[in-house]
Amino acid sequence: MKEQFKLDNQLCFRLYTASRLLTQAYHPLLSEHGLTYPQYLVLMVLWEKDAQPVNDIAKRLMLETNTVTPLLKRMELQGILIRSKGSADARQVIVTLTEKGHILQNLLSDVPMKVGSAVICKSVTPDTVPALFGMLDDIIAKLDNQQNQNED
Amino acid sequence: MKEQFKLDNQLCFRLYTASRLLTQAYHPLLSEHGLTYPQYLVLMVLWEKDAQPVNDIAKRLMLETNTVTPLLKRMELQGILIRSKGSADARQVIVTLTEKGHILQNLLSDVPMKVGSAVICKSVTPDTVPALFGMLDDIIAKLDNQQNQNED
C-alpha cells in the first residue's frame, strides 16, 4: 500500500480534525450564549468594524454568501444584528450589530484565553505559534490564489 | 478592542479556513468519481484494513457514529461498500469494501500527489512538514484528551 495513501500522512485530515476538535472546544463557551462557532466568527468581524455589507463579511471569513446569508438571518432572528438595504447600492444588505450584539463582546471576553490555554502543549507554545500561523497563512494564501485563478 | 478578539490572532479560524480550502482542493478530483472528502477518508481507512465495525472507523476518523452511519449508508447505496451484521457481536455492523471500493484505490492513486503539490509553498516544504504535522498532532491529542476527561 502506497505510503501517500495512509491517513497518517495526510495534511488535510490533520487540519480537518484539529479544526473540528478546536471548534468543539469553543462549543460549551458559546452555546451558553446561544451561539455557534461560525456565528462567533461573524461577531468578531463586526466587532472589528460594524455596519458591513454581506459580501465584505463573507470575504473576510473566506466563505460564500450562500453560507453567510442564512447564518446572518439566524443571528437576526436572535436579535444580535440587523440586516438593512444599503442606501448607496440597493443590492447590498448592510449588517449592523444591535445592543445585544455589542454586549456579547463583554460576555465572551474570556473565551480567547480559555480556548487558547486548551491548546498549549509541548510543541505549541507562545514561541512556536508564530511559525504555525505563518505556515497556515501560507497554505491559505496558496489555495486561495489557485481558486481565484481557476475562476478566470 | 482586545488583541485576542481579532480574527487575525485566532488559531481556530486559521485551521477552519485551511481545512475548508484544502478540502475544496480535493473536490474536483473526488467528485469525478462521485465521492466527497469524508467518503474518501472512509475509503482510506478501509484500504488500510478492510472489514471493520462502524465504531472502529469512527474512532479512526475521530468522528461520532451518528456522523459515520449515514455516510456509510450513502456509500453503500453507491455500491462502494457493504454493511453487514457482525457474527460474533450482533450489535456490530461490519463494513466491507466491494470490488468497486477496491478499484477506486487505483483510480484515485494520483490524488495525494496532486493535492500535495497544491499546498507546497515558501514555509511549507518537505523539510517543514514534519514540524507542522507534529504541532497539529499535539493539538489534536491535547483536545482529544480533554474531551475524554470531561466524559468521566
Next chain:
DNA sequence: TCTATTTATATCGTTTGCGATACAAAAGTA
C-alpha cells in the same frame, strides 16, 4: 437610450457534523 454584462444577495438541494435520544444486544451483578 437600450441592451448586455457584471455584481450583490438569495434560494434550493445535498452532504456533513453533532447534541440529544432511542433501542437492542452484550456484559455485569445480585
Next chain:
DNA sequence: TACTTTTGTATCGCAAACGATATAAATAGA
C-alpha cells in the same frame, strides 16, 4: 436467573458548507 448497566448503532433535528442557479440592481457598451 432476573435485573441493571454498558456498549454499538441508529434516528432526529438543526446548523453549517457549498455547487448550481435565480433575481434584481448597477454598470458598461453600442
